[in-house]
Amino acid sequence: MAKITYVEHSGTQHEVEVASGLTVMEGARDNNVPGIEADCGGACACSTCHVYIDPAWVEKVPAKDAMEEDMLDFAYEPDPVRSRLTCQIKVTDALDGLVVQLPEKQI
Amino acid sequence: MSDIVVIGAGQAGASLVARLRNLGHTGAISLIGEEPVLPYQRPPLSKKYLLGEMELERLYLRPRSFYEENGIALLTSYTAVSIDRSGKQVVVDDRQISYDQLAICTGSIPRHLPQAIGGGLAGVHVVRTLADVDAMAPGFTQGRRVLIVGGGYIGLEAAAVAALGGMHVTLVEMSGRILQRVACPETSEYFRKLHQGHGVDIREQCGLQHLTGDDKTRVTGAVLTDGTELPADMVIVGIGVTPATELAAQAGLEIQNGIKTDARGRTSDPSIWAAGDCASFPYRGERIRLESVGNAIDQAEIVAEDMLGAGTDYVAKPWFWSDQYDCKLQIAGLNAGYTHVVTRRVGEAVSFWYYAGDKLLAVDAMNDPRAYMIGKRLIETGKSPDPSEVADAGADLKPLLRA
Ligand SMILES: Cc1cc2nc3c(=O)[nH]c(=O)nc-3n(C[C@H](O)[C@H](O)[C@H](O)COP(=O)(O)OP(=O)(O)OC[C@H]3O[C@@H](n4cnc5c(N)ncnc54)[C@H](O)[C@@H]3O)c2cc1C
Ligand code: FES
Numbered sequence: 001m002a003k004i005t006y007v008e009h010s011g012t013q014h015e016v017e018v019a020s021g022l023t024v025m026e027g028a029r030d031n032n033v034p035g036i037e038a039d040c041g042g043a044c045a046c047s048t049c050h051v052y053i054d055p056a057w058v059e060k061v062p063a064k065d066a067m068e069e070d071m072l073d074f075a076y077e078p079d080p081v082r083s084r085l086t087c088q089i090k091v092t093d094a095l096d097g098l099v100v101q102l103p104e105k106q107i
Numbered sequence: 108m109s110d111i112v113v114i115g116a117g118q119a120g121a122s123l124v125a126r127l128r129n130l131g132h133t134g135a136i137s138l139i140g141e142e143p144v145l146p147y148q149r150p151p152l153s154k155k156y157l158l159g160e161m162e163l164e165r166l167y168l169r170p171r172s173f174y175e176e177n178g179i180a181l182l183t184s185y186t187a188v189s190i191d192r193s194g195k196q197v198v199v200d201d202r203q204i205s206y207d208q209l210a211i212c213t214g215s216i217p218r219h220l221p222q223a224i225g226g227g228l229a230g231v232h233v234v235r236t237l238a239d240v241d242a243m244a245p246g247f248t249q250g251r252r253v254l255i256v257g258g259g260y261i262g263l264e265a266a267a268v269a270a271l272g273g274m275h276v277t278l279v280e281m282s283g284r285i286l287q288r289v290a291c292p293e294t295s296e297y298f299r300k301l302h303q304g305h306g307v308d309i310r311e312q313c314g315l316q317h318l319t320g321d322d323k324t325r326v327t328g329a330v331l332t333d334g335t336e337l338p339a340d341m342v343i344v345g346i347g348v349t350p351a352t353e354l355a356a357q358a359g360l361e362i363q364n365g366i367k368t369d370a371r372g373r374t375s376d377p378s379i380w381a382a383g384d385c386a387s388f389p390y391r392g393e394r395i396r397l398e399s400v401g402n403a404i405d406q407a408e409i410v411a412e413d414m415l416g417a418g419t420d421y422v423a424k425p426w427f428w429s430d431q432y433d434c435k436l437q438i439a440g441l442n443a444g445y446t447h448v449v450t451r452r453v454g455e456a457v458s459f460w461y462y463a464g465d466k467l468l469a470v471d472a473m474n475d476p477r478a479y480m481i482g483k484r485l486i487e488t489g490k491s492p493d494p495s496e497v498a499d500a501g502a503d504l505k506p507l508l509r510a
Contacts, residue, residue: 022165030170034129039404041148041168045428045437046401047480067435067476073505074480 002096006033006051009104018091024100025049025086035102042087044068048106050075052082054099061089061098076107108134109207111414112197114187114354116140118148118403119212119383121168126411128177136179137204139197141186144237145171150400152240153264154430157247158271166237190358192376208378208414211366212407213351215384215398220256220344225318230326231342234261246341249273254329254339256315258285260429262345263298267431269343270305277337278307281314288347291448293459294436294471301434318342350385350396363387365396370420372410380414382406390423395441401426424487425469437476439483440469449494451478458482460497467491477504484508 004027006014018027028036028049040046044067053061058081064072068088072078075085086100111127113120116138124138140146147166155161174181182199189198196203217233220226232243246253253269255262258280269276282288284295299309314332318339321327328338350365361367361375365387372380372388383403387396402423409421427438445461445468456475460482461468467490470482481504485492492507 026165029168032170032173032176039401040428041150041400042165043150043154043428043430043435044476045435046426067474070476071480073477074484 002091002093002098004091004095005097005099006035007099007101008033008035009102020090020092022091023087024051024084024089024091024095024098027091028086035106036086037106038087040087044071044085044088047071047075047085049086050078050106051084051086051100051102052079053084054101055082057095057098057100058082060094064088076103076105108132109414110135110137110205111208111210112137112139112204112206113210113212114139114190114197115212115214115351115383115385116142116146116181116183117212117214117383118146118168118400119214119407120210121146122404123210123212123382123407123411124179125169125173125177126408127414128179130411130415130417132411132415134207136177137182138174138179139182139185139187139199139204141184142236142238143184145169145174145181145183147237148400149235150428152237153234153261153268157240157244157265157268159244163237187354190354190379192358192379195378206378209380210372210407210410210414211355211360211374211379211381211385212383212403213354213385215348215350217344217348218346220315220318220342220346223317224315225320225326225329226344228318228320228326228342229324230340231318231344233344234265235348243341243343247272247274251275251340252338253277254279254315254337254342255345256342257281257345257347258287258309258311259289259345259347260286260427262343263302263431264429265343265345266302266307267305270302270307271432276307277339278302278309279313279315279331280309280311281332282312284311285309289442290471291442291445291459291461293448293450297457297473298431298434298436301432305432348384348398350387352385355381355385363394367394371413371418372406372421373413380410382410388421388423390441395423397423397425399425399427424483426483434473435476437472437479438469439472439479440467440486442469442471444468449497451475451497451500453478453500460494462491462494465491465494481505481508 037048458472458478472479
């Protein structure tokens with residue numbers, strides 16, 4: 001279980017508990033957090049589950065693989081360090097307190 | 108505020124109702140679905156869910172609370188049996204629901220094998236619903252023999268799951284090659300080799316003549332068109348789908364390769380819209396119908412907007428994916444009418460670029476998300492790169508997006 005804070009582009013915060021084993025994308029979906037569209041449902045095929053990881057957390061989130069990195073390159077205004085696809089991040093206790101910022105839009 | 112009813116609680120229906128609330132619609136919304144579960148994603152049914160790597164709860168598109176909190180009346184296990192257009196009512200099993208505006212998102216129906224050749228035997232499955240997959244999954248055990256009829260994406264994905272589970276897999280494809288209807292010979296060859304490498308027996312230009320059964324109740328084998336007899340413990344049928352248009356046709360709506368809609372998803376009745384697998388729509392001067400998640404979502408959102416008077420025309424941006432073994436195939440665009448294919452190989456990654464003359468139509472990318480994403484953006488903006496650049500493994504294609 002981890003407490004995750006999703007910060008919408010407008011600044012609205014959603015602090016929710018997400019079970020371990022789910023992805024950060026599923027945590028948003030299951031708690032009705034707007035702004036993560038996740039069109040492909042987590043197949044790493046669409047890039048519409050993009051977020052910016054809070055700088056304090058970048059190092060603590062498990063690294064991205066090549067597939068995710070390539071997809072991210074074409075997301076909306078990606079940041080080489082902070083951008084991630086939330087469907088590729090599995091929630092563990094170690095992510096308790098994670099903060100992610102949502103982009104202005106998903107493409 | 109108008110009362111909106113949506114028939115079909117699948118990918119399109121769920122996206123449509125969410126978009127309506129998101130756009131501020133305050134009138135009543137009812138979402139009617141005949142399946143007994145919350146709206147869910149189908150792609151994992153032939154992939155991770157069948158593999159046992161994804162639990163049921165993770166398939167749901169949204170949690171139950173979403174519908175409750177948004178005042179969406181979700182009627183699961185209810186079938187819409189007819190539409191009374193003059194009275195503006197949908198007849199749903201035991202009740203009638205009035206609408207000011209109606210959307211039909213009934214999806215598509217898998218083709219079954221005819222009863223006469225054994226299609227009704229136990230152990231013969233199609234892959235469309237959660238119930239279909241829950242019925243076949245227990246049969247996916249090591250050492251059993253499965254016959255897959257049809258070499259489209261769903262048949263190939265099922266073959267991959269079965270092979271990974273240690274089953275003996277035979278796949279028959281009646282046409283000249285697997286994926287013939289949807290892809291170029293290069294893509295077919297890639298997947299043929301991939302499957303053969305995992306021990307799948309792929310037989311092309313070979314159809315099913317009939318199935319054989321124990322006491323005519325449970326499937327035990329098959330006779331193929333080349334005369335071969337094969338034992339089989341189970342059969343999976345992936346021979347395509349037809350759009351679910353019966354309800355609309357009965358109500359007298361125009362049907363043309365699906366429920367006929369205009370660029371805003373409107374049917375021939377000004378109070379009725381349609382979206383998703385069941386609907387055909389104009390695309391680059393033609394009328395097409397797509398069977399994909401991306402289309403279901405985008406078209407449903409166009410319909411929601413048009414219902415609320417803020418419509419824009421639907422400009423489809425076709426994309427699709429398929430997962431087989433360790434290969435992720437990503438497809439951008441539509442290849443219909445291509446004249447030739449350009450191959451790009453970068454290390455293990457391969458992509459096939461479909462051109463009509465010098466115009467780029469589509470890209471099939473195997474474990475090459477860069478090629479897929481670049482191809483997708485180029486096609487969406489109507490740009491066609493020089494084939495020699497595409498074929499040059501050393502060339503970075505990203506700058507083409509700015510050109
Ligand atoms: C096994 C499988 C794998 C797939 N993989 C991919 C993939 O990798 N990528 C991709 O893009 N697409 C994939 N697809 C296609 C994609 O799932 C569909 O295109 C998408 O679900 C279409 O959405 P829809 O809402 O039009 O139809 P559906 O999701 O099928 O929803 C229609 C719903 O309407 C209900 N319904 C029908 N008639 C009535 C009635 N009279 N009353 C009440 N309810 C009714 C049906 O029961 C169904 O629940 C796959 C499909 C399958 C089956
Ligand atoms: S949900 Fe599609 S890439 Fe993450």
